[in-house]
Each structure stands twice: as structure tokens, then as C-alpha cells.
Amino acid sequence: MNDIEDALIKEIYSNSLAKPDETLYEHTKLLLDNFELLKNLGYLNSNVNDIEEILYLSCLYHDMGKINPIFQQRLKNKNKFDKNVEVGHNILSIFLLNPFLSDKSQNENNLIRCAILNHHNYIENFTYLDTENNEELIENNLLEINDKFLHLSSEDFEEMIDKTLDFKTIHEMKQIQKTYDYIIIKGLLNKCDYAASAHMSCEIKNDFLLNSLENLNYEWRDIQNFCIKNRNDNLVIIGSTGLGKTEASLLWGADNKIFYVLPLKTAINAMYERIKNLVKNDYDKKVAVLHGQTDSVYLKELDNDTTVKNENEKFYEYYKNTKKLAMPVTVATPDQLFDSVFKYNGYEFKMATFSYSRIIIDEIQAYSPDILAYTIYAIRLINDLGGKIAIFTATLAPFVKDLLTKKSSITSEYKFKDFEYKYECFLSEDKRHNMKIIEEDLNSEYIIGILNQHVDLKTCLIVRNTIKSAQELYNQLQNELDSSKYEVNLLHSKFTVEDRKQKEDEILKDGNPRKLNDKIKIWISTQIVEASLDIDFDIMFTELSELLGLFQRFGRVYRKRILKSDIPNVYVFTEISEKQISSPYNSYGFIDQTLHNLSKKALIQKGDGIITEQEKLDLINQYFTTENLRDSEYIKQFNQVFNKIQNLTPGKMELKDVKKEFRNIISFKAMPINIYNSSDIAKLIEQINNCYSQMLGLEKEQRNAEKLKLIKLQDKLMDKTLNVNISDINPKNFFTVANEKIYLTEKFYDIEYGLLNDELVDKFDLQPNSGGIFI
Known part of the structure; x- marks a missing residue:
């Protein structure tokens, strides 16, 4: 199964282009290589019946529609897509695979069709199939393909079309979108496809973490031994500061794929450094940091790494592996991972990755009610998909434990299984406060x-x-x-x-x-x-x-x-x-x-x-119960958000809209006006715009080197910005640099005080440019 075995398929794919510089055979082979990688790593979820065969066939046929002569001609001529002439290749693919799926069940066939149909969402795919006016165009495109490659009889050709446009088939495919099998197959298809398109491996094996921990030569404490013993279970651990929660959590994660979730960038950067120092060599193949300033962290990392010979190549490989969730250990903010609860187009990629991962969630008590709702929904869904979750915290309220296991009383596409976990407290007896x-x-x-x-x-x-x-x-x-x-x-x-x-x-x-x-x-x-x-x-x-x-x-x-x-x-x-x-x-x-x-x-x-630590826990357990908080604004907001995301229809939101909604308070990147007015900033903006214009004029091969220069310049500019609320800006007051909008805030900025309200500027008797604004 590691090659494209069917002679007809191999011949057709070898003589068709997937991209201007790559044949369809070459592209599909890369997908199948990544499929084999997932299989060999043991990442294919056993909860999906016959997952190996279904995912293999999904990868094999996902781009078959690209054999369309109309597509091939457009690719060679570098023309734009014309919806009046051409049908999307993902739509054509679900017709063309019909002659090759005769030995599969109807449900399995529809699962494959649905994953392939939706591996791109340029348009509303099901609406397109349901619209009678499109049938003739679909048939014309398929006739072009049949005349050149398949040579089906008129009877077989009609049957190929009817199998897909049949009302029952379309209805069943729509229903399949609501299943866990679909999330995993479609998500893993996207994962293999993204990796193939980027010419990378979709996963890097974790074969180093346990060895790195053992090299510490520590005598493991009770909390760490508990995590070692219960590696195959979900955990909720209460642990005092200084008992080794970090080592315990990593021992639980072991040599599996790990996501370490923390609420603040500061904490994430510190944890990233800690794990990076633990694993030592080749950290860029082992541990990643994922938040809104990942590129800045990596640029500074590489600048300080004297062993780096090709900074451009190393940066892009590291950054690409991080963004495609290929790294063995990733430390991230909740919004970078759990935005997938909004079921935006393509959310299955993350959820399928989580289905074979270990998710470590630290400091959950710091979450606002909306972030807690997103996180608990994600925990329940990941648990159902097969992933494992461990929550490590110094404090955890009883009402949060109840929310983790609560059975939903409202209608949902997904009926959550029971979230079963092992719970233990490890409290220090030292008197510290x-x-x-x-x-x-x-x-x-x-x-x-x-x-x-x-x-x-x-x-x-x-x-x-x-x-x-x-x-x-x-x-x-x-x-x-x-x-x-x-x-x-x-x-x-x-x-x-x-x-x-x-x-x-x-x-x-x-x-x-x-x-x-x-x-x-x-x-x-x-x-x-x-x-x-x-x-x-x-x-x-x-x-x-x-x-x-x-x-x-x-x-x-x-x-x-x-x-x-x-x-x-x-x-x-x-x-x-x-x-x-x-x-x-x-x-x-x-x-x-x-x-x-x-x-x-x-x-x-x-x-x-x-x-004492025990008394702190006793107070929380006594007062922060579900009963005591039943009528609180916190629980009301939690339920409102949880119910909203539970009832979202998959594919109805776009990722850009999700990013705005996920944050507790919508924040904007802004620059204080007294910094913006500096001559040094004007020079920096000019440099960025010149670099951006030059980059756009280069060929793809040359563009990456210039793009890295641009990122470094942008990073210098971003150093002068901060996140503000809507009340801090006038939405009409902004500047654009390298096609990115950055708001200006009229509020005064001081290097000692930060951003100040006007009343405080007067109260503190601060003068323009006081406090020293050094660029």
C-alpha cells in the first residue's frame, strides 16, 4: 500500500499535472508516504473501522479530478479558474472514484466521497451538487475526462454520475459530516495533503522525551510515579508548587505526541525554554512554541544559535513544522489549538491530530468562563475521538470538575461519552504562607x-x-x-x-x-x-x-x-x-x-x-461548589458559550471570524501615536514597504530569503506595538505596512507606566516624550 499500484491509475496520474512543477503521481505518492508514516507511528485510530483502507483510498483518489483536460490546460496556460467552464477538482473526484470502489460498503464509500469532496471548501460543495443548473457542466467536464482517459461506455458513464448525484447518496454524505469517523478521515486526509504540498513529513517521531527525563537522574516523587503508572488514563492532578508537576506531566506524555497548553505567552515561552533545555540537541526537531509571536521567538532563537549555517532554510522548516502541527512536543495557547471547537472549514485537521495525541492542560483555573467553555468542549470531543487529556493545576474548583463530566441536556450533533479520569491530590506539607x-x-x-x-x-x-x-x-x-x-x-x-x-x-x-x-x-x-x-x-x-x-x-x-x-x-x-x-x-x-x-x-x-495547602483546597471545595455557583454570571456565561458551540453546524464559520470570537476580549494590535511619530519608525516603515515590494517581484525560489528579511523588519516594528481594547482606538485611525493594518492609539505611552488614560497623564504631570521613548 506504499505505492500507487493500479496500472491505469498510475499511468493516468503520471501523465497529469497536480501543480505546474509536479505530476499528480508525484503529489499523490507524497500523500501515501505520509499515510504510511501515520500508520507506522501507530497514529491511525482504531475506533474507525477499516481506517487504513479508507484513508488510503481517500489519499489515492482525493485529487483525481485534476486529470480534467480543462484543468490541465489552465495549469499550463497559467489562467484563472472560470466557474462557467470548469468544475472544481474535488467535486469531479467523487464521481471519478466510483468505478474503483465497487468492493466497499455504501457507508464506507460515502465516507470516502465526503472526505474528498470537502478537502477543499472554495464553495459550498453540497449546494453545488444540489443545484440542477450545475449538472450539465459537471457532465461536460466528466465527458472530457472519459474521452481522454477512462473510455467508459455510455451506460457505465451514466451510472458513474447517477451514483453521486443520487438524492440518497448526497443526504447520507451530509449526515456523515456529523460523525467522528468523518472528522478523523477528513482531518487525516487534510494532514497528508498539507504535508505533501509542503514537501514535508506530517509528523516527527517522539523518541527522545523519556530518555531526556531519565538522564536527569532524579528520584521520582509520588506525583511523578502516579503519572508513570497511569499513562494510559485521563488524569486530573492537584499539585502544590515545587512538587515537580512539569516533570510529572511530561512523564505522563512519555514518547507520544504532546500538546502542552498554557494560558499566557510568558508562561509558554518559559515552558518552551525549559523543555528545550531538557531535550538539548536538535530542539528544532523536538519542541515547538505556538502562539501569536511564534515567528519572533524563532528568529531570536536562531540569531542566538551559532551552529546555524542556513538561517533561512532552518527558520522555514521549523516554522512550517510548527504551524502544520508536525512537531513531537508543542507548547501552545488555548486559542491556537481549541479554536477548532467552532467547526470552521478545515477544523477536522486539528481534531484528527488530537485523536492520537496527549494533551496536557496547565493552569485551567486561570480561564475566563468563555475560554473554559471552549476548553471543556474540546476536552470532551478529544476524549471521544481517542486522545488523552491530563489536567495539572494547583487549584481546581468542584464546579469545574462537574462541568468536565456533565451530560448535556440540549440537542447536539455529537453525544459525548462519559469523560472518565483518575483524580489525585499531591499537597506539600510545608508551611509557606x-x-x-x-x-x-x-x-x-x-x-x-x-x-x-x-x-x-x-x-x-x-x-x-x-x-x-x-x-x-x-x-x-x-x-x-x-x-x-x-x-x-x-x-x-x-x-x-x-x-x-x-x-x-x-x-x-x-x-x-x-x-x-x-x-x-x-x-x-x-x-x-x-x-x-x-x-x-x-x-x-x-x-x-x-x-x-x-x-x-x-x-x-x-x-x-x-x-x-x-x-x-x-x-x-x-x-x-x-x-x-x-x-x-x-x-x-x-x-x-x-x-x-x-x-x-x-x-x-x-x-x-x-x-496550609490542604486548607486552601478545603476552602475551595467547601465554597466553590456547583450548587453555590448555580446562579452566578460565571456559570450563565459558561453555559451560553458551551451551548452555542455545541449546536454549531460544521463548516458554517471561517477561521478568520473564529480568531476574533475566540478571544475573551477582542484586542487590536496598535502603536501609540507618540511612538509612531518618531523618525526612526518612519524609516522602519519605509524599509518594510520597500522589502515587501521587492519580494512580490521575485520568483518563488528567491522569495523566501527576502521574506525572512521582511519578517525580521516587521518584528522590529511589532516590538513597538501592544494589544489594546476597542476603547483605546479609533477604528478609522490606522496605518498600513506591507499590506497589514496597524491601529494607532491616541493615548499616551510612557516607558515606565505603559499606556495611560488622559486623566492619569495630567494627574502624574507627564509631558510629551517623557519617560524616554527610545526607538
Whole structure:
């Protein structure tokens, strides 16, 4: 089955072009090579009956319609497709394969037909087949093919057409789209086709991870041994910081295909570096990072790699393998993977890949209700398709566990199986947090009073719920603290790419308890420090949002140390502005009222003093139940989103629309006007546009080298941008560079404060270009 065996097919394919520089035989052979690769790796799902034969035939016949003389002539003449003359090759293919499928069942034949028909979605394929006006054009195209290649009798020719245009056949194909078999066959057909077109392997074997872990020579702890023992099961693991959750998760994934899902780019980049250092050599064939700035990460990676001889070739191969999900281990954001729950045209490619993968989901408690809905829907579907899921988290609410296993009460195309998993808690007995509860607003006077009482303090973390309040506190402490003793820093999400990266690097260095500082380092931040930042501060002051996020914040203090003092190292301020609370009467709020009230009640019940890992878990289990949250806005939003995606018809959305909807808050790439007005930016934009124009005029072979130069220039420009909300921009105010739209924000940007509201610019008495805007 590793070659095109039928003599007639081989002859026809050898004398037909798939592309201007490649025969149909050569292209199909590449698909079949990738089919063999999937089979040899053990990635063909045994849940699909006769999957090897069905996928093989789908690959063999998927482009048969390209033998159409009309297509061949158009290809040679480099003409555009004319819908009045030519029928799409994917549509013609499902007619032409009929004479070759006589020994298959009707259901199997229709599964093959449906996968081939929809492996392209240039038009509404079923609408095209259902439209009587198209029958004559279809027949004319098929007659051209028959006269040149097949030489069927008129009776056999009519039968070939009738088999496909039969109402029952079309109806059955439409129904097959709703099955798991279709998702896998169509997705794997796309996977083989994409790889063949890119002249690459659709998968790279993971034969290194277990060996890399064993080379650490660690004595595995209980959490890691549990994951080794239960590799063939879905897992939900609660584990304290410092017990080795990362190693445990990778030991569970073992030498399988792995996707490691984290909510923030910062955490993803850190995990990517960690795994890259673990596997050492040939990292570009082993581990990938997948988020909105993958190309930037890889460019910087290759710039620092002195062993790279051909940067252009290595970049494109690495980037291509990452985007086509061919890498053995991929660390990614949820939106890069789970956008497939919207069932857009082509979503089956990702879902079929997940059907033989291990999905590790970290920090699930950090998800907003809509992202949680997408993620849980994806978990349920992946589980049904045959993939395995492991959730690793420091905190997990009972209501989330209930949502994972809840049976749907609404109509759906897919009836989920039970999600069965093994659950275990691994909690540290070390005392790390002494909590002080303050039933008032977080304020600088209280913070300064506590700071002055500490003798041996080196680092302090302050977490606020909003960027504006973080900026205001930064301004206050800058003015009120002795600068010879304290160094105050600010980190939030509205810094430019390069400034945020620099600040993230600095907080990682400052948050190292072994580092000797000449000053007491104070960092003011927002919830972006909650997830997976490996920092270990001496003391923290934080506003309360809700319990799950709060206990994640706790993990940034005494992360790897045992508390020996009776002095509190975590101060929690329970009172927050009503504007932050979401309710039916406040659509701008972002903290669920029910979650916040339950959290405050739980903390007051616990009271001041040492709080152990077990006590944190007990509070969550006691208060964050399904019953307590039944009427919350959080659960209402979760159900609304989950029900919406569950009832989506496959193929009704386009990927570009999904990308906009998937994000919790629609964000826009923007450049502050005071940066844009720099002469250096004007020069950079000119360079980019010149490079882009030059690239368009080159032949394909030469274009890649020039494109890499363009990407590097664009990356420099993107360093000066940040993600903003719709309220931060005027949609009519933008500039275009290399055919890409970048919005301008009139709000003032300062290198210390980030993007500022006008009232704060006046309040802080900042002048244009203050703070130092260095290009």
C-alpha cells in the first residue's frame, strides 16, 4: 500500500499535472508516504473501522479530478479558474472514484466521497451538487475526462454520475459530516495533503522525551510515579508548587505526541525554554512554541544559535513544522489549538491530530468562563475521538470538575461519552504562607507601614486587579518611598512587546531569593503574574478578586521556601471597587460577584495566620461548589458559550471570524501615536514597504530569503506595538505596512507606566516624550 499500484491509475496520474512543477503521481505518492508514516507511528485510530483502507483510498483518489483536460490546460496556460467552464477538482473526484470502489460498503464509500469532496471548501460543495443548473457542466467536464482517459461506455458513464448525484447518496454524505469517523478521515486526509504540498513529513517521531527525563537522574516523587503508572488514563492532578508537576506531566506524555497548553505567552515561552533545555540537541526537531509571536521567538532563537549555517532554510522548516502541527512536543495557547471547537472549514485537521495525541492542560483555573467553555468542549470531543487529556493545576474548583463530566441536556450533533479520569491530590506539607486579611481597600499607607517594619526584606510583590490602579499605586510609591532604599517597578499587559519582554526578564531575575540586591525590589503588577511565572518573592500585598486566582498569586511568594517567621508574608485586601464586579447591572465588570462574595466569606471564616495547602483546597471545595455557583454570571456565561458551540453546524464559520470570537476580549494590535511619530519608525516603515515590494517581484525560489528579511523588519516594528481594547482606538485611525493594518492609539505611552488614560497623564504631570521613548 506504499505505492500507487493500479496500472491505469498510475499511468493516468503520471501523465497529469497536480501543480505546474509536479505530476499528480508525484503529489499523490507524497500523500501515501505520509499515510504510511501515520500508520507506522501507530497514529491511525482504531475506533474507525477499516481506517487504513479508507484513508488510503481517500489519499489515492482525493485529487483525481485534476486529470480534467480543462484543468490541465489552465495549469499550463497559467489562467484563472472560470466557474462557467470548469468544475472544481474535488467535486469531479467523487464521481471519478466510483468505478474503483465497487468492493466497499455504501457507508464506507460515502465516507470516502465526503472526505474528498470537502478537502477543499472554495464553495459550498453540497449546494453545488444540489443545484440542477450545475449538472450539465459537471457532465461536460466528466465527458472530457472519459474521452481522454477512462473510455467508459455510455451506460457505465451514466451510472458513474447517477451514483453521486443520487438524492440518497448526497443526504447520507451530509449526515456523515456529523460523525467522528468523518472528522478523523477528513482531518487525516487534510494532514497528508498539507504535508505533501509542503514537501514535508506530517509528523516527527517522539523518541527522545523519556530518555531526556531519565538522564536527569532524579528520584521520582509520588506525583511523578502516579503519572508513570497511569499513562494510559485521563488524569486530573492537584499539585502544590515545587512538587515537580512539569516533570510529572511530561512523564505522563512519555514518547507520544504532546500538546502542552498554557494560558499566557510568558508562561509558554518559559515552558518552551525549559523543555528545550531538557531535550538539548536538535530542539528544532523536538519542541515547538505556538502562539501569536511564534515567528519572533524563532528568529531570536536562531540569531542566538551559532551552529546555524542556513538561517533561512532552518527558520522555514521549523516554522512550517510548527504551524502544520508536525512537531513531537508543542507548547501552545488555548486559542491556537481549541479554536477548532467552532467547526470552521478545515477544523477536522486539528481534531484528527488530537485523536492520537496527549494533551496536557496547565493552569485551567486561570480561564475566563468563555475560554473554559471552549476548553471543556474540546476536552470532551478529544476524549471521544481517542486522545488523552491530563489536567495539572494547583487549584481546581468542584464546579469545574462537574462541568468536565456533565451530560448535556440540549440537542447536539455529537453525544459525548462519559469523560472518565483518575483524580489525585499531591499537597506539600510545608508551611509557606502566613495570611493577614484586611477588610479595606489596598492603599499605599498600609503597604509603607508594613515595609518599614521589615528588617531583612529583599523583594515585595503587589498585585492589583486593574492596570489603572496599578499605575496609580506605582506613581504613589515612587513619590513616597526612599529611592536610595527601594526600587519600584511596574508590569502589566499594556506595555509594548519589547518593554514587556524586558520587564518580564527583570521580574524573573528579581524574583529569585538567591539574588543579592542592593535595593529592596518592589514589583506592582496585575493578574498576569498569576500563572506559571517562576518567581519567589518575600512578601505580597494583593487585592482579592476570587479565591482560585488569589491562591495562584500566593504561589509567587515563598514558592520554594519554608516559612519560619510568625510575621505575615501575604496581605489580602478584600474590598474592591464596585466597578470591577460583573453583574446584570454592570457589563463592564470583570470579577464575578458570586465568586468574589464566596471568596471573601471563605477568607473571613479562615481568619489570619498560617494557611496550609490542604486548607486552601478545603476552602475551595467547601465554597466553590456547583450548587453555590448555580446562579452566578460565571456559570450563565459558561453555559451560553458551551451551548452555542455545541449546536454549531460544521463548516458554517471561517477561521478568520473564529480568531476574533475566540478571544475573551477582542484586542487590536496598535502603536501609540507618540511612538509612531518618531523618525526612526518612519524609516522602519519605509524599509518594510520597500522589502515587501521587492519580494512580490521575485520568483518563488528567491522569495523566501527576502521574506525572512521582511519578517525580521516587521518584528522590529511589532516590538513597538501592544494589544489594546476597542476603547483605546479609533477604528478609522490606522496605518498600513506591507499590506497589514496597524491601529494607532491616541493615548499616551510612557516607558515606565505603559499606556495611560488622559486623566492619569495630567494627574502624574507627564509631558510629551517623557519617560524616554527610545526607538
